[in-house]
Amino acid sequence: MSPFFRVVGRSESSDAAKGDAILKSWKNAIVVGASSGIGEAIAVQLAAAGTRVALVARREAELQRVAERIGGDQALVRVHDVCDGDDVAGLWDEIESELGAVDMLVYASGLMIPVDEHEYTFDKDRRMFAVNLVGAVAWLDQAAVRMEARRGGTIVGISSIAGDRGRRGAPAYNAAKAGLTTFLEALRNRLSRFGVDVVTIRPGFVDTAMTQGMDGLLWLISADRAAEITLQHARAGSGRDRHVPARWWLVSCVIRCMPSWLFRRMSI
Ligand SMILES: NC(=O)c1ccc[n+]([C@@H]2O[C@H](COP(=O)([O-])OP(=O)(O)OC[C@H]3O[C@@H](n4cnc5c(N)ncnc54)[C@H](OP(=O)(O)O)[C@@H]3O)[C@@H](O)[C@H]2O)c1
Incomplete structure:
Protein backbone atom coordinates (compact mmCIF):
# COMPACT_ATOMS: atom_id res chain seq x y z
CA MET A 1 0.00 0.00 0.00
CA SER A 2 1.43 3.36 -1.00
CA PRO A 3 2.25 5.83 1.78
CA PHE A 4 0.16 8.36 -0.12
CA PHE A 5 -3.08 6.58 0.56
CA ARG A 6 -5.00 6.57 3.75
CA VAL A 7 -7.09 3.48 4.28
CA VAL A 8 -10.55 4.79 5.00
CA GLY A 9 -12.59 1.64 5.46
CA ARG A 10 -14.32 -1.26 3.86
CA SER A 11 -16.30 -0.82 0.72
CA GLU A 12 -20.05 -0.63 0.61
CA SER A 13 -21.54 -2.80 -2.08
CA SER A 14 -21.42 -0.73 -5.28
CA ASP A 15 -21.12 -0.91 -9.07
CA ALA A 16 -17.40 -0.38 -8.89
CA ALA A 17 -16.12 -1.90 -5.68
CA LYS A 18 -17.66 -4.98 -4.16
CA GLY A 19 -17.05 -7.07 -1.08
CA ASP A 20 -14.15 -6.42 1.20
CA ALA A 21 -11.97 -4.24 -1.00
CA ILE A 22 -10.04 -1.50 0.78
CA LEU A 23 -11.00 1.95 -0.47
CA LYS A 24 -8.61 4.78 -1.16
CA SER A 25 -8.79 8.46 -0.40
CA TRP A 26 -6.49 11.31 -1.30
CA LYS A 27 -5.03 14.28 0.56
CA ASN A 28 -4.57 16.66 -2.36
CA ALA A 29 -6.00 16.49 -5.86
CA ILE A 30 -5.76 18.55 -9.03
CA VAL A 31 -8.91 18.55 -11.16
CA VAL A 32 -8.32 19.96 -14.63
CA GLY A 33 -11.62 21.03 -16.17
CA ALA A 34 -13.22 21.73 -12.79
CA SER A 35 -15.27 24.75 -13.87
CA SER A 36 -18.36 22.79 -14.96
CA GLY A 37 -19.94 19.41 -15.65
CA ILE A 38 -18.22 16.17 -14.70
CA GLY A 39 -15.00 17.85 -13.49
CA GLU A 40 -16.94 20.16 -11.18
CA ALA A 41 -18.93 17.23 -9.76
CA ILE A 42 -15.76 15.21 -9.17
CA ALA A 43 -14.08 18.16 -7.42
CA VAL A 44 -17.10 18.73 -5.16
CA GLN A 45 -17.37 15.04 -4.25
CA LEU A 46 -13.64 14.74 -3.57
CA ALA A 47 -13.78 17.77 -1.28
CA ALA A 48 -16.82 16.37 0.52
CA ALA A 49 -14.74 13.29 1.30
CA GLY A 50 -11.94 15.40 2.79
CA THR A 51 -9.58 15.94 -0.17
CA ARG A 52 -8.16 19.40 -0.81
CA VAL A 53 -8.68 20.25 -4.46
CA ALA A 54 -6.90 22.55 -6.90
CA LEU A 55 -9.53 23.66 -9.41
CA VAL A 56 -8.05 24.28 -12.85
CA ALA A 57 -9.69 25.62 -16.05
CA ARG A 58 -9.99 28.89 -17.99
CA ILE A 70 -16.79 23.55 -1.70
CA GLY A 71 -16.15 26.17 0.97
CA GLY A 72 -13.50 26.63 3.63
CA ASP A 73 -9.84 26.33 2.69
CA GLN A 74 -10.36 23.10 0.79
CA ALA A 75 -10.26 24.56 -2.71
CA LEU A 76 -7.59 26.43 -4.61
CA VAL A 77 -8.36 28.17 -7.91
CA ARG A 78 -5.85 28.26 -10.77
CA VAL A 79 -6.73 29.71 -14.17
CA HIS A 80 -5.09 27.77 -16.96
CA ASP A 81 -5.66 26.99 -20.63
CA VAL A 82 -4.66 23.39 -21.34
CA CYS A 83 -3.34 24.54 -24.72
CA ASP A 84 -0.44 26.05 -22.72
CA GLY A 85 1.14 22.70 -21.91
CA ASP A 86 4.56 24.22 -21.16
CA ASP A 87 3.09 25.92 -18.08
CA VAL A 88 2.02 22.69 -16.41
CA ALA A 89 5.25 21.90 -14.49
CA GLY A 90 5.38 25.41 -12.95
CA LEU A 91 1.70 25.34 -12.11
CA TRP A 92 2.02 21.94 -10.45
CA ASP A 93 4.95 23.28 -8.33
CA GLU A 94 2.83 26.30 -7.37
CA ILE A 95 -0.11 24.09 -6.35
CA GLU A 96 2.14 21.79 -4.31
CA SER A 97 3.71 24.76 -2.54
CA GLU A 98 0.21 25.67 -1.29
CA LEU A 99 -1.37 22.25 -0.76
CA GLY A 100 1.54 19.86 -0.27
CA ALA A 101 2.19 16.75 -2.36
CA VAL A 102 -0.57 16.03 -4.85
CA ASP A 103 -1.62 12.37 -4.85
CA MET A 104 -4.41 12.57 -7.42
CA LEU A 105 -4.84 14.09 -10.86
CA VAL A 106 -8.17 14.13 -12.66
CA TYR A 107 -8.07 15.29 -16.27
CA ALA A 108 -11.65 16.19 -17.23
CA SER A 109 -11.12 19.03 -19.70
CA GLY A 110 -12.78 18.34 -23.00
CA LEU A 111 -14.07 20.06 -26.09
CA MET A 112 -16.54 18.86 -28.70
CA ILE A 113 -17.20 21.35 -31.49
CA PRO A 114 -20.06 20.45 -33.85
CA VAL A 115 -18.91 19.78 -37.42
CA ASP A 116 -21.13 19.76 -40.45
CA GLU A 117 -21.42 16.61 -42.56
CA HIS A 118 -19.33 18.14 -45.35
CA GLU A 119 -17.02 20.18 -43.16
CA TYR A 120 -13.26 19.62 -42.87
CA THR A 121 -11.98 22.58 -40.85
CA PHE A 122 -8.44 22.22 -39.59
CA ASP A 123 -8.80 24.95 -36.97
CA LYS A 124 -11.74 23.18 -35.26
CA ASP A 125 -10.02 19.80 -35.44
CA ARG A 126 -6.77 21.22 -34.07
CA ARG A 127 -8.59 22.77 -31.08
CA MET A 128 -10.26 19.46 -30.29
CA PHE A 129 -6.92 17.61 -30.41
CA ALA A 130 -5.31 20.35 -28.32
CA VAL A 131 -7.83 20.12 -25.47
CA ASN A 132 -8.83 16.44 -25.54
CA LEU A 133 -5.41 14.94 -26.24
CA VAL A 134 -2.33 17.21 -26.24
CA GLY A 135 -3.38 19.14 -23.13
CA ALA A 136 -4.16 15.85 -21.44
CA VAL A 137 -0.72 14.48 -22.27
CA ALA A 138 0.94 17.56 -20.76
CA TRP A 139 -0.85 16.96 -17.43
CA LEU A 140 -0.58 13.18 -17.51
CA ASP A 141 3.18 13.27 -18.18
CA GLN A 142 3.66 15.65 -15.27
CA ALA A 143 1.61 13.42 -12.97
CA ALA A 144 3.54 10.36 -14.12
CA VAL A 145 6.96 11.88 -13.39
CA ARG A 146 5.99 12.97 -9.89
CA MET A 147 3.94 9.94 -8.89
CA GLU A 148 6.47 7.42 -10.20
CA ALA A 149 9.19 9.17 -8.17
CA ARG A 150 6.99 9.07 -5.05
CA ARG A 151 5.85 5.50 -5.71
CA GLY A 152 2.15 6.27 -5.40
CA GLY A 153 -0.84 8.25 -6.59
CA THR A 154 -3.93 8.04 -8.75
CA ILE A 155 -4.43 9.41 -12.24
CA VAL A 156 -7.95 9.59 -13.68
CA GLY A 157 -8.54 10.47 -17.31
CA ILE A 158 -12.04 11.19 -18.60
CA SER A 159 -12.09 9.72 -22.08
CA SER A 160 -15.33 8.70 -23.84
CA ILE A 161 -17.25 5.97 -25.60
CA ALA A 162 -16.76 8.31 -28.57
CA GLY A 163 -13.20 6.99 -28.87
CA ASP A 164 -14.38 3.47 -29.66
CA ARG A 165 -14.77 4.02 -33.42
CA GLY A 166 -14.36 6.74 -36.04
CA ARG A 167 -17.83 8.08 -36.76
CA ARG A 168 -19.05 10.38 -39.53
CA GLY A 169 -20.25 13.03 -37.11
CA ALA A 170 -17.14 13.76 -35.02
CA PRO A 171 -13.85 12.61 -36.60
CA ALA A 172 -11.45 14.75 -34.55
CA TYR A 173 -13.29 14.26 -31.25
CA ASN A 174 -13.41 10.48 -31.84
CA ALA A 175 -9.73 10.32 -32.80
CA ALA A 176 -8.60 12.49 -29.88
CA LYS A 177 -10.54 10.38 -27.37
CA ALA A 178 -9.18 7.16 -28.92
CA GLY A 179 -5.68 8.63 -28.53
CA LEU A 180 -6.38 9.56 -24.92
CA THR A 181 -7.69 6.07 -24.11
CA THR A 182 -4.57 4.46 -25.62
CA PHE A 183 -2.22 6.88 -23.89
CA LEU A 184 -3.87 6.17 -20.54
CA GLU A 185 -3.56 2.42 -21.10
CA ALA A 186 0.16 2.77 -21.83
CA LEU A 187 0.62 4.88 -18.69
CA ARG A 188 -1.25 2.28 -16.64
CA ASN A 189 1.06 -0.42 -18.00
CA ARG A 190 4.15 1.63 -17.15
CA LEU A 191 3.12 2.97 -13.76
CA SER A 192 1.34 0.08 -12.04
CA ARG A 193 4.78 -1.32 -11.11
CA PHE A 194 5.38 1.80 -9.05
CA GLY A 195 2.10 1.79 -7.15
CA VAL A 196 0.45 4.41 -9.34
CA ASP A 197 -3.15 3.69 -10.42
CA VAL A 198 -4.22 4.97 -13.80
CA VAL A 199 -7.98 4.93 -14.29
CA THR A 200 -9.61 5.41 -17.68
CA ILE A 201 -13.23 6.50 -17.61
CA ARG A 202 -15.40 6.22 -20.72
CA PRO A 203 -18.71 7.92 -20.03
CA GLY A 204 -21.73 7.48 -22.23
CA PHE A 205 -24.05 10.49 -22.43
CA VAL A 206 -23.89 12.88 -19.49
CA ASP A 207 -26.17 15.86 -18.93
CA THR A 208 -23.69 18.76 -19.10
CA ALA A 209 -23.01 21.86 -21.21
CA MET A 210 -21.39 19.55 -23.77
CA THR A 211 -24.65 17.75 -24.51
CA GLN A 212 -26.98 20.74 -24.17
CA GLY A 213 -29.46 20.93 -27.03
CA MET A 214 -28.93 17.29 -28.06
CA ASP A 215 -32.22 15.38 -28.02
CA GLY A 216 -32.99 11.73 -27.39
CA LEU A 217 -29.64 10.77 -25.87
CA LEU A 218 -29.54 7.14 -24.76
CA TRP A 219 -29.13 6.41 -21.03
CA LEU A 220 -28.39 10.06 -20.15
CA ILE A 221 -27.08 10.40 -16.60
CA SER A 222 -26.32 13.44 -14.44
CA ALA A 223 -22.82 14.82 -13.93
CA ASP A 224 -23.15 13.97 -10.22
CA ARG A 225 -23.87 10.33 -11.02
CA ALA A 226 -20.98 10.16 -13.52
CA ALA A 227 -18.65 11.62 -10.87
CA GLU A 228 -19.90 9.21 -8.24
CA ILE A 229 -19.21 6.14 -10.41
CA THR A 230 -15.85 7.56 -11.52
CA LEU A 231 -14.73 8.00 -7.92
CA GLN A 232 -15.96 4.52 -6.99
CA HIS A 233 -13.62 3.12 -9.63
CA ALA A 234 -10.74 5.30 -8.50
CA ARG A 235 -11.28 4.43 -4.83
CA ALA A 236 -11.33 0.72 -5.57
CA GLY A 237 -7.63 1.00 -6.50
CA SER A 238 -5.78 -0.95 -9.22
CA GLY A 239 -5.80 0.70 -12.60
CA ARG A 240 -9.04 0.27 -14.50
CA ASP A 241 -10.65 1.07 -17.81
CA ARG A 242 -14.37 1.42 -17.23
CA HIS A 243 -17.49 2.50 -19.06
CA VAL A 244 -19.81 4.77 -17.12
CA PRO A 245 -22.40 3.52 -16.51
CA ALA A 246 -21.25 -0.10 -16.93
CA ARG A 247 -23.95 -1.05 -19.45
CA TRP A 248 -22.09 0.95 -22.11
CA TRP A 249 -19.43 -1.76 -22.04
CA LEU A 250 -21.75 -4.16 -23.87
CA VAL A 251 -22.63 -1.57 -26.51
CA SER A 252 -18.97 -0.79 -26.90
CA CYS A 253 -18.09 -4.48 -27.40
CA VAL A 254 -20.68 -4.80 -30.16
CA ILE A 255 -19.61 -1.53 -31.83
CA ARG A 256 -15.91 -2.40 -31.69
CA CYS A 257 -16.42 -5.91 -33.08
CA MET A 258 -18.42 -4.66 -36.04
CA PRO A 259 -16.58 -4.96 -39.36
CA SER A 260 -15.69 -1.63 -40.94
CA TRP A 261 -17.93 -2.17 -44.01
CA LEU A 262 -20.94 -2.74 -41.76
CA PHE A 263 -20.18 0.15 -39.40
CA ARG A 264 -19.91 2.46 -42.45
CA ARG A 265 -23.43 1.52 -43.58
CA MET A 266 -24.94 2.35 -40.21
CA SER A 267 -24.20 6.08 -40.64
CA ILE A 268 -23.66 6.76 -36.95
N1 LIG B 1 -21.13 15.15 -21.52
C1 LIG B 1 -20.99 13.95 -22.09
O1 LIG B 1 -21.97 13.31 -22.58
C2 LIG B 1 -19.62 13.31 -22.14
C3 LIG B 1 -19.55 11.99 -22.56
C4 LIG B 1 -18.31 11.37 -22.60
C5 LIG B 1 -17.18 12.05 -22.21
N2 LIG B 1 -17.27 13.35 -21.81
C6 LIG B 1 -16.04 14.04 -21.42
O2 LIG B 1 -16.20 14.50 -20.09
C7 LIG B 1 -15.29 15.59 -19.88
C8 LIG B 1 -16.04 16.72 -19.17
O3 LIG B 1 -16.99 17.25 -20.08
P1 LIG B 1 -18.43 17.74 -19.58
O4 LIG B 1 -19.44 16.86 -20.23
O5 LIG B 1 -18.42 17.88 -18.12
O6 LIG B 1 -18.53 19.15 -20.34
P2 LIG B 1 -18.32 20.64 -19.85
O7 LIG B 1 -19.24 21.00 -18.75
O8 LIG B 1 -18.37 21.44 -21.11
O9 LIG B 1 -16.84 20.68 -19.25
C9 LIG B 1 -15.71 20.84 -20.05
C10 LIG B 1 -14.59 21.29 -19.16
O10 LIG B 1 -13.41 21.37 -19.98
C11 LIG B 1 -12.78 22.60 -19.69
N3 LIG B 1 -12.02 23.08 -20.85
C12 LIG B 1 -12.42 23.20 -22.12
N4 LIG B 1 -11.46 23.78 -22.85
C13 LIG B 1 -10.43 24.03 -22.01
C14 LIG B 1 -9.16 24.64 -22.13
N5 LIG B 1 -8.73 25.11 -23.33
N6 LIG B 1 -8.36 24.74 -21.06
C15 LIG B 1 -8.77 24.28 -19.87
N7 LIG B 1 -9.94 23.67 -19.65
C16 LIG B 1 -10.77 23.58 -20.72
C17 LIG B 1 -13.92 23.55 -19.37
O11 LIG B 1 -13.42 24.65 -18.61
P3 LIG B 1 -13.24 26.15 -19.14
O12 LIG B 1 -14.19 26.37 -20.28
O13 LIG B 1 -13.52 26.99 -17.94
O14 LIG B 1 -11.81 26.24 -19.55
C18 LIG B 1 -14.82 22.67 -18.54
O15 LIG B 1 -14.40 22.68 -17.21
C19 LIG B 1 -14.75 15.97 -21.25
O16 LIG B 1 -13.47 15.42 -21.42
C20 LIG B 1 -15.72 15.29 -22.22
O17 LIG B 1 -15.10 15.00 -23.45
C21 LIG B 1 -18.47 14.00 -21.75
Missing part, protein backbone atom coordinates in the same frame (compact mmCIF):
# COMPACT_ATOMS: atom_id res chain seq x y z
CA ARG A 59 -13.18 30.51 -16.61
CA GLU A 60 -12.14 32.09 -13.34
CA ALA A 61 -15.66 33.12 -12.29
CA GLU A 62 -16.88 29.52 -12.69
CA LEU A 63 -13.89 28.18 -10.76
CA GLN A 64 -14.62 30.67 -7.96
CA ARG A 65 -18.26 29.53 -7.93
CA VAL A 66 -17.11 25.90 -7.53
CA ALA A 67 -14.66 26.93 -4.79
CA GLU A 68 -17.55 28.62 -2.96
CA ARG A 69 -19.64 25.47 -3.29
Whole structure:
Protein backbone atom coordinates (compact mmCIF):
# COMPACT_ATOMS: atom_id res chain seq x y z
CA MET A 1 0.00 0.00 0.00
CA SER A 2 1.43 3.36 -1.00
CA PRO A 3 2.25 5.83 1.78
CA PHE A 4 0.16 8.36 -0.12
CA PHE A 5 -3.08 6.58 0.56
CA ARG A 6 -5.00 6.57 3.75
CA VAL A 7 -7.09 3.48 4.28
CA VAL A 8 -10.55 4.79 5.00
CA GLY A 9 -12.59 1.64 5.46
CA ARG A 10 -14.32 -1.26 3.86
CA SER A 11 -16.30 -0.82 0.72
CA GLU A 12 -20.05 -0.63 0.61
CA SER A 13 -21.54 -2.80 -2.08
CA SER A 14 -21.42 -0.73 -5.28
CA ASP A 15 -21.12 -0.91 -9.07
CA ALA A 16 -17.40 -0.38 -8.89
CA ALA A 17 -16.12 -1.90 -5.68
CA LYS A 18 -17.66 -4.98 -4.16
CA GLY A 19 -17.05 -7.07 -1.08
CA ASP A 20 -14.15 -6.42 1.20
CA ALA A 21 -11.97 -4.24 -1.00
CA ILE A 22 -10.04 -1.50 0.78
CA LEU A 23 -11.00 1.95 -0.47
CA LYS A 24 -8.61 4.78 -1.16
CA SER A 25 -8.79 8.46 -0.40
CA TRP A 26 -6.49 11.31 -1.30
CA LYS A 27 -5.03 14.28 0.56
CA ASN A 28 -4.57 16.66 -2.36
CA ALA A 29 -6.00 16.49 -5.86
CA ILE A 30 -5.76 18.55 -9.03
CA VAL A 31 -8.91 18.55 -11.16
CA VAL A 32 -8.32 19.96 -14.63
CA GLY A 33 -11.62 21.03 -16.17
CA ALA A 34 -13.22 21.73 -12.79
CA SER A 35 -15.27 24.75 -13.87
CA SER A 36 -18.36 22.79 -14.96
CA GLY A 37 -19.94 19.41 -15.65
CA ILE A 38 -18.22 16.17 -14.70
CA GLY A 39 -15.00 17.85 -13.49
CA GLU A 40 -16.94 20.16 -11.18
CA ALA A 41 -18.93 17.23 -9.76
CA ILE A 42 -15.76 15.21 -9.17
CA ALA A 43 -14.08 18.16 -7.42
CA VAL A 44 -17.10 18.73 -5.16
CA GLN A 45 -17.37 15.04 -4.25
CA LEU A 46 -13.64 14.74 -3.57
CA ALA A 47 -13.78 17.77 -1.28
CA ALA A 48 -16.82 16.37 0.52
CA ALA A 49 -14.74 13.29 1.30
CA GLY A 50 -11.94 15.40 2.79
CA THR A 51 -9.58 15.94 -0.17
CA ARG A 52 -8.16 19.40 -0.81
CA VAL A 53 -8.68 20.25 -4.46
CA ALA A 54 -6.90 22.55 -6.90
CA LEU A 55 -9.53 23.66 -9.41
CA VAL A 56 -8.05 24.28 -12.85
CA ALA A 57 -9.69 25.62 -16.05
CA ARG A 58 -9.99 28.89 -17.99
CA ARG A 59 -13.18 30.51 -16.61
CA GLU A 60 -12.14 32.09 -13.34
CA ALA A 61 -15.66 33.12 -12.29
CA GLU A 62 -16.88 29.52 -12.69
CA LEU A 63 -13.89 28.18 -10.76
CA GLN A 64 -14.62 30.67 -7.96
CA ARG A 65 -18.26 29.53 -7.93
CA VAL A 66 -17.11 25.90 -7.53
CA ALA A 67 -14.66 26.93 -4.79
CA GLU A 68 -17.55 28.62 -2.96
CA ARG A 69 -19.64 25.47 -3.29
CA ILE A 70 -16.79 23.55 -1.70
CA GLY A 71 -16.15 26.17 0.97
CA GLY A 72 -13.50 26.63 3.63
CA ASP A 73 -9.84 26.33 2.69
CA GLN A 74 -10.36 23.10 0.79
CA ALA A 75 -10.26 24.56 -2.71
CA LEU A 76 -7.59 26.43 -4.61
CA VAL A 77 -8.36 28.17 -7.91
CA ARG A 78 -5.85 28.26 -10.77
CA VAL A 79 -6.73 29.71 -14.17
CA HIS A 80 -5.09 27.77 -16.96
CA ASP A 81 -5.66 26.99 -20.63
CA VAL A 82 -4.66 23.39 -21.34
CA CYS A 83 -3.34 24.54 -24.72
CA ASP A 84 -0.44 26.05 -22.72
CA GLY A 85 1.14 22.70 -21.91
CA ASP A 86 4.56 24.22 -21.16
CA ASP A 87 3.09 25.92 -18.08
CA VAL A 88 2.02 22.69 -16.41
CA ALA A 89 5.25 21.90 -14.49
CA GLY A 90 5.38 25.41 -12.95
CA LEU A 91 1.70 25.34 -12.11
CA TRP A 92 2.02 21.94 -10.45
CA ASP A 93 4.95 23.28 -8.33
CA GLU A 94 2.83 26.30 -7.37
CA ILE A 95 -0.11 24.09 -6.35
CA GLU A 96 2.14 21.79 -4.31
CA SER A 97 3.71 24.76 -2.54
CA GLU A 98 0.21 25.67 -1.29
CA LEU A 99 -1.37 22.25 -0.76
CA GLY A 100 1.54 19.86 -0.27
CA ALA A 101 2.19 16.75 -2.36
CA VAL A 102 -0.57 16.03 -4.85
CA ASP A 103 -1.62 12.37 -4.85
CA MET A 104 -4.41 12.57 -7.42
CA LEU A 105 -4.84 14.09 -10.86
CA VAL A 106 -8.17 14.13 -12.66
CA TYR A 107 -8.07 15.29 -16.27
CA ALA A 108 -11.65 16.19 -17.23
CA SER A 109 -11.12 19.03 -19.70
CA GLY A 110 -12.78 18.34 -23.00
CA LEU A 111 -14.07 20.06 -26.09
CA MET A 112 -16.54 18.86 -28.70
CA ILE A 113 -17.20 21.35 -31.49
CA PRO A 114 -20.06 20.45 -33.85
CA VAL A 115 -18.91 19.78 -37.42
CA ASP A 116 -21.13 19.76 -40.45
CA GLU A 117 -21.42 16.61 -42.56
CA HIS A 118 -19.33 18.14 -45.35
CA GLU A 119 -17.02 20.18 -43.16
CA TYR A 120 -13.26 19.62 -42.87
CA THR A 121 -11.98 22.58 -40.85
CA PHE A 122 -8.44 22.22 -39.59
CA ASP A 123 -8.80 24.95 -36.97
CA LYS A 124 -11.74 23.18 -35.26
CA ASP A 125 -10.02 19.80 -35.44
CA ARG A 126 -6.77 21.22 -34.07
CA ARG A 127 -8.59 22.77 -31.08
CA MET A 128 -10.26 19.46 -30.29
CA PHE A 129 -6.92 17.61 -30.41
CA ALA A 130 -5.31 20.35 -28.32
CA VAL A 131 -7.83 20.12 -25.47
CA ASN A 132 -8.83 16.44 -25.54
CA LEU A 133 -5.41 14.94 -26.24
CA VAL A 134 -2.33 17.21 -26.24
CA GLY A 135 -3.38 19.14 -23.13
CA ALA A 136 -4.16 15.85 -21.44
CA VAL A 137 -0.72 14.48 -22.27
CA ALA A 138 0.94 17.56 -20.76
CA TRP A 139 -0.85 16.96 -17.43
CA LEU A 140 -0.58 13.18 -17.51
CA ASP A 141 3.18 13.27 -18.18
CA GLN A 142 3.66 15.65 -15.27
CA ALA A 143 1.61 13.42 -12.97
CA ALA A 144 3.54 10.36 -14.12
CA VAL A 145 6.96 11.88 -13.39
CA ARG A 146 5.99 12.97 -9.89
CA MET A 147 3.94 9.94 -8.89
CA GLU A 148 6.47 7.42 -10.20
CA ALA A 149 9.19 9.17 -8.17
CA ARG A 150 6.99 9.07 -5.05
CA ARG A 151 5.85 5.50 -5.71
CA GLY A 152 2.15 6.27 -5.40
CA GLY A 153 -0.84 8.25 -6.59
CA THR A 154 -3.93 8.04 -8.75
CA ILE A 155 -4.43 9.41 -12.24
CA VAL A 156 -7.95 9.59 -13.68
CA GLY A 157 -8.54 10.47 -17.31
CA ILE A 158 -12.04 11.19 -18.60
CA SER A 159 -12.09 9.72 -22.08
CA SER A 160 -15.33 8.70 -23.84
CA ILE A 161 -17.25 5.97 -25.60
CA ALA A 162 -16.76 8.31 -28.57
CA GLY A 163 -13.20 6.99 -28.87
CA ASP A 164 -14.38 3.47 -29.66
CA ARG A 165 -14.77 4.02 -33.42
CA GLY A 166 -14.36 6.74 -36.04
CA ARG A 167 -17.83 8.08 -36.76
CA ARG A 168 -19.05 10.38 -39.53
CA GLY A 169 -20.25 13.03 -37.11
CA ALA A 170 -17.14 13.76 -35.02
CA PRO A 171 -13.85 12.61 -36.60
CA ALA A 172 -11.45 14.75 -34.55
CA TYR A 173 -13.29 14.26 -31.25
CA ASN A 174 -13.41 10.48 -31.84
CA ALA A 175 -9.73 10.32 -32.80
CA ALA A 176 -8.60 12.49 -29.88
CA LYS A 177 -10.54 10.38 -27.37
CA ALA A 178 -9.18 7.16 -28.92
CA GLY A 179 -5.68 8.63 -28.53
CA LEU A 180 -6.38 9.56 -24.92
CA THR A 181 -7.69 6.07 -24.11
CA THR A 182 -4.57 4.46 -25.62
CA PHE A 183 -2.22 6.88 -23.89
CA LEU A 184 -3.87 6.17 -20.54
CA GLU A 185 -3.56 2.42 -21.10
CA ALA A 186 0.16 2.77 -21.83
CA LEU A 187 0.62 4.88 -18.69
CA ARG A 188 -1.25 2.28 -16.64
CA ASN A 189 1.06 -0.42 -18.00
CA ARG A 190 4.15 1.63 -17.15
CA LEU A 191 3.12 2.97 -13.76
CA SER A 192 1.34 0.08 -12.04
CA ARG A 193 4.78 -1.32 -11.11
CA PHE A 194 5.38 1.80 -9.05
CA GLY A 195 2.10 1.79 -7.15
CA VAL A 196 0.45 4.41 -9.34
CA ASP A 197 -3.15 3.69 -10.42
CA VAL A 198 -4.22 4.97 -13.80
CA VAL A 199 -7.98 4.93 -14.29
CA THR A 200 -9.61 5.41 -17.68
CA ILE A 201 -13.23 6.50 -17.61
CA ARG A 202 -15.40 6.22 -20.72
CA PRO A 203 -18.71 7.92 -20.03
CA GLY A 204 -21.73 7.48 -22.23
CA PHE A 205 -24.05 10.49 -22.43
CA VAL A 206 -23.89 12.88 -19.49
CA ASP A 207 -26.17 15.86 -18.93
CA THR A 208 -23.69 18.76 -19.10
CA ALA A 209 -23.01 21.86 -21.21
CA MET A 210 -21.39 19.55 -23.77
CA THR A 211 -24.65 17.75 -24.51
CA GLN A 212 -26.98 20.74 -24.17
CA GLY A 213 -29.46 20.93 -27.03
CA MET A 214 -28.93 17.29 -28.06
CA ASP A 215 -32.22 15.38 -28.02
CA GLY A 216 -32.99 11.73 -27.39
CA LEU A 217 -29.64 10.77 -25.87
CA LEU A 218 -29.54 7.14 -24.76
CA TRP A 219 -29.13 6.41 -21.03
CA LEU A 220 -28.39 10.06 -20.15
CA ILE A 221 -27.08 10.40 -16.60
CA SER A 222 -26.32 13.44 -14.44
CA ALA A 223 -22.82 14.82 -13.93
CA ASP A 224 -23.15 13.97 -10.22
CA ARG A 225 -23.87 10.33 -11.02
CA ALA A 226 -20.98 10.16 -13.52
CA ALA A 227 -18.65 11.62 -10.87
CA GLU A 228 -19.90 9.21 -8.24
CA ILE A 229 -19.21 6.14 -10.41
CA THR A 230 -15.85 7.56 -11.52
CA LEU A 231 -14.73 8.00 -7.92
CA GLN A 232 -15.96 4.52 -6.99
CA HIS A 233 -13.62 3.12 -9.63
CA ALA A 234 -10.74 5.30 -8.50
CA ARG A 235 -11.28 4.43 -4.83
CA ALA A 236 -11.33 0.72 -5.57
CA GLY A 237 -7.63 1.00 -6.50
CA SER A 238 -5.78 -0.95 -9.22
CA GLY A 239 -5.80 0.70 -12.60
CA ARG A 240 -9.04 0.27 -14.50
CA ASP A 241 -10.65 1.07 -17.81
CA ARG A 242 -14.37 1.42 -17.23
CA HIS A 243 -17.49 2.50 -19.06
CA VAL A 244 -19.81 4.77 -17.12
CA PRO A 245 -22.40 3.52 -16.51
CA ALA A 246 -21.25 -0.10 -16.93
CA ARG A 247 -23.95 -1.05 -19.45
CA TRP A 248 -22.09 0.95 -22.11
CA TRP A 249 -19.43 -1.76 -22.04
CA LEU A 250 -21.75 -4.16 -23.87
CA VAL A 251 -22.63 -1.57 -26.51
CA SER A 252 -18.97 -0.79 -26.90
CA CYS A 253 -18.09 -4.48 -27.40
CA VAL A 254 -20.68 -4.80 -30.16
CA ILE A 255 -19.61 -1.53 -31.83
CA ARG A 256 -15.91 -2.40 -31.69
CA CYS A 257 -16.42 -5.91 -33.08
CA MET A 258 -18.42 -4.66 -36.04
CA PRO A 259 -16.58 -4.96 -39.36
CA SER A 260 -15.69 -1.63 -40.94
CA TRP A 261 -17.93 -2.17 -44.01
CA LEU A 262 -20.94 -2.74 -41.76
CA PHE A 263 -20.18 0.15 -39.40
CA ARG A 264 -19.91 2.46 -42.45
CA ARG A 265 -23.43 1.52 -43.58
CA MET A 266 -24.94 2.35 -40.21
CA SER A 267 -24.20 6.08 -40.64
CA ILE A 268 -23.66 6.76 -36.95
N1 LIG B 1 -21.13 15.15 -21.52
C1 LIG B 1 -20.99 13.95 -22.09
O1 LIG B 1 -21.97 13.31 -22.58
C2 LIG B 1 -19.62 13.31 -22.14
C3 LIG B 1 -19.55 11.99 -22.56
C4 LIG B 1 -18.31 11.37 -22.60
C5 LIG B 1 -17.18 12.05 -22.21
N2 LIG B 1 -17.27 13.35 -21.81
C6 LIG B 1 -16.04 14.04 -21.42
O2 LIG B 1 -16.20 14.50 -20.09
C7 LIG B 1 -15.29 15.59 -19.88
C8 LIG B 1 -16.04 16.72 -19.17
O3 LIG B 1 -16.99 17.25 -20.08
P1 LIG B 1 -18.43 17.74 -19.58
O4 LIG B 1 -19.44 16.86 -20.23
O5 LIG B 1 -18.42 17.88 -18.12
O6 LIG B 1 -18.53 19.15 -20.34
P2 LIG B 1 -18.32 20.64 -19.85
O7 LIG B 1 -19.24 21.00 -18.75
O8 LIG B 1 -18.37 21.44 -21.11
O9 LIG B 1 -16.84 20.68 -19.25
C9 LIG B 1 -15.71 20.84 -20.05
C10 LIG B 1 -14.59 21.29 -19.16
O10 LIG B 1 -13.41 21.37 -19.98
C11 LIG B 1 -12.78 22.60 -19.69
N3 LIG B 1 -12.02 23.08 -20.85
C12 LIG B 1 -12.42 23.20 -22.12
N4 LIG B 1 -11.46 23.78 -22.85
C13 LIG B 1 -10.43 24.03 -22.01
C14 LIG B 1 -9.16 24.64 -22.13
N5 LIG B 1 -8.73 25.11 -23.33
N6 LIG B 1 -8.36 24.74 -21.06
C15 LIG B 1 -8.77 24.28 -19.87
N7 LIG B 1 -9.94 23.67 -19.65
C16 LIG B 1 -10.77 23.58 -20.72
C17 LIG B 1 -13.92 23.55 -19.37
O11 LIG B 1 -13.42 24.65 -18.61
P3 LIG B 1 -13.24 26.15 -19.14
O12 LIG B 1 -14.19 26.37 -20.28
O13 LIG B 1 -13.52 26.99 -17.94
O14 LIG B 1 -11.81 26.24 -19.55
C18 LIG B 1 -14.82 22.67 -18.54
O15 LIG B 1 -14.40 22.68 -17.21
C19 LIG B 1 -14.75 15.97 -21.25
O16 LIG B 1 -13.47 15.42 -21.42
C20 LIG B 1 -15.72 15.29 -22.22
O17 LIG B 1 -15.10 15.00 -23.45
C21 LIG B 1 -18.47 14.00 -21.75
